[in-house]
Amino acid sequence: MKIPLALLVTLIFSVASTVSSLAAGDRYALVIGNAKYPDAEAPLKEPINDARDVAEELKRDGFNVEVGENLTGEAMRRAFERLYGKIKPGSVALIFFSGFGVQSSRQSFMIPVDAQIWTEADVRRDGFSLETVLGEINSRGAGVKIALIDASRRNPFERRFRSFSAGLAPVIAPNGTLVMYSAALSSVISDNGTDRSLFVRELLKEIRTPDLMAEETLNRTRVGVTRASRSEQVPWISSSLAEDFSFIPGSGPKTASPPPPAPAPPVEQATVVPPPPPKQVEIPPPPPPKQVEVPPPPPPKQVEIPAPPPSPPPPAKPAESSPTVLALADDPTIKSLTAKLNDNPDDAAALYRRGQVYASKGAYDLAIKDFNNSLRLNPKDVEAYNNRCWARTVIGDLQAALKDCNEALRLRPNFVDALDSRGLVNLKSGQTKNAIADFDAALKINPRLTSSLYGRGLARKRNGSIAEGDLDIANAKAMDPNIAKEFADYGVQ
Incomplete structure (x- = not known):
């Protein structure tokens, strides 16, 4: 039996509409x-x-x-x-x-x-x-x-x-x-x-x-x-798409005009080419900046800082620029941790965490006070030593900061965070060779630790290796555009 042409067209349209609706x-x-x-x-x-x-x-x-x-x-x-x-x-x-x-x-x-x-x-x-x-x-x-x-x-x-x-x-x-x-x-x-x-x-x-x-x-x-x-x-x-898909329903795989040429991407980027087979196609992570072979990191205990460098680093932010205690008390996280400490003043974990929040908000004196109390309760808390080292470094208490970082590295040799923090201590103290050694050691463990890469760049430039320092700084800024401001907040330019 022949199907009338009009009915056939209707059926085809109906099927197409159903498929489109289903899609x-x-x-x-x-x-x-x-x-x-x-x-x-x-x-x-x-x-x-x-x-x-x-x-x-x-x-x-x-x-x-x-x-x-x-x-x-x-x-x-x-x-x-x-x-x-x-x-x-x-x-x-x-x-x-x-x-x-x-x-x-x-x-x-x-x-x-x-x-x-x-x-x-x-x-x-x-x-x-x-x-x-x-x-x-x-x-x-x-x-x-x-x-x-x-x-x-x-x-x-x-x-x-x-x-x-x-x-x-x-x-x-x-x-x-x-x-x-x-x-x-x-x-x-x-x-x-x-x-x-x-x-x-x-x-x-x-x-x-x-x-x-x-x-x-x-x-x-x-x-x-x-x-x-x-x-x-x-x-x-x-x-790894194995089939054609368009965001706009009904669009087919038609030839479209090519996109305008893009600016040359950074070195670590690779252009994605849509793969025809279903096999997963992955853009590999960008290679780390080329490292210069260096000697192993210095022993955990470094010499005390004899004197400030000829050109002292910029002073820490004035006290009036720090957040007020009243404003910090209204912070939801600080409020929650303070409530825990009101119930149990010997909660070392809550003291440490509140110290971290204070430090992240620029209230370094309050942070150090909490780290002091945390370490009083747990004298082997390597994280607290490292964070107190960093906070003391920012406010310029460099002798005490160096002792904290050395103790953190004694408790946990090759602790990358403490190497990074001690590199900052040495950088602010004018001990550029020690700073480079610490940052080198940290980057061997984590080649994409931006703070160590930027800090090493500054130290290399101060030590006379201008080209190598500029390369480190450029690579660090490519990974984190805010890294220069972060170091400026630490009093390092």
């Missing part, structure tokens, strides 16, 4: 913007607006979108569980996260607003591993997994355990995954002072371009961010 209905997105972290000096300006803008665009593109703002750990867990529950075999699942991210054990963790991070182990306890989330999405049968992570920010937690690497780590993702970070691996960027991020602005512009596959959309985003930031911010992409 749109099988797109799920979880969009999170975390801005109000109690441990930060002020709420982040960008994440909430960026999350709302991304959510609206994804809704227009046929995604079923859930938006979360300022989510606690429990709220993030529930949001991920709801996303997992929606996924069907062949679905598209997308995650957008803007907030603070921390890498630990070569994994990237998204941090909820109520995270209590004092040690590296706390990151794994309170954070959400991107690899774990993508693995769970994959186990539910999602065909396309996309993660857009805008979390390469300098976070408020790093002075609590200085040995971790800045920025985010490469992700080992299942096949069919497309991941993009807003900045290069192990690098951080500064907020641009506006209420929208450069990364999201360029991303939304490219998503709205018709007839682009997702990989090309993100590659164009990378080009746009690189150009707009003059190569100071170069997003990172990893792809």
Whole structure:
């Protein structure tokens, strides 16, 4: 029996509409913007607006979108569980996260607003591993997994355990995954002072371009961010997509005009080429700056500082610039720790943690007082010795600082944080050779420890090795644009 042409056209149109509807209905997105972290000096300006803008665009593109703002750990867990529950075999699942991210054990963790991070182990306890989330999405049968992570920010937690690497780590993702970070691996960027991020602005512009596959959309985003930031911010992409996917439903793999040429990216960046096979394609992490072979680090005990250098370092900030005790008392974290200490004045852990918060907010005298009491209760607390060394160095009490760092290294030889701190003591004291030796030793253990790289650069220049010093400083600034300001706050220029 022949089917009338009109009926055949109707059937074809109906099937096509059903497929299109199914494709749109099988797109799920979880969009999170975390801005109000109690441990930060002020709420982040960008994440909430960026999350709302991304959510609206994804809704227009046929995604079923859930938006979360300022989510606690429990709220993030529930949001991920709801996303997992929606996924069907062949679905598209997308995650957008803007907030603070921390890498630990070569994994990237998204941090909820109520995270209590004092040690590296706390990151794994309170954070959400991107690899774990993508693995769970994959186990539910999602065909396309996309993660857009805008979390390469300098976070408020790093002075609590200085040995971790800045920025985010490469992700080992299942096949069919497309991941993009807003900045290069192990690098951080500064907020641009506006209420929208450069990364999201360029991303939304490219998503709205018709007839682009997702990989090309993100590659164009990378080009746009690189150009707009003059190569100071170069997003990172990893792809193992095994099928064509476009953010705009109905777009096919058509030939599109190539993107304008991007500025030459930094040396550590590699251009992502979308791979045809399903095999995971990964951009390797950027190589560490070339190291000059140096002798082993000096013995833990160094000679006392005989006299200040001919050109004394700038004095510490005047007392009136420090936060007032009243203002600090209203800080939620300090308030919580003070309440614990009111109940138990001999809580050494609470004293140490409050000292860390005081130091991070520039209240060094209060920090040192807490570290003193913490060490009175636990005389072998190597972390407290190191942090007191650093705080004393900042305020210029260099003789006492050197003793603290030496004691930390006696208790834990080759402790990278204490080597870094002692390098700062020697740098401020004018002992440039000792400073270089300490920073060299720290960088052998952690080649991407930005503070040691920048400090070694300053020490090398003061010791007459201008070219080598400039190279260290340039590499440190490429990894952390704020490192010069951080050292200026320490009284070192």
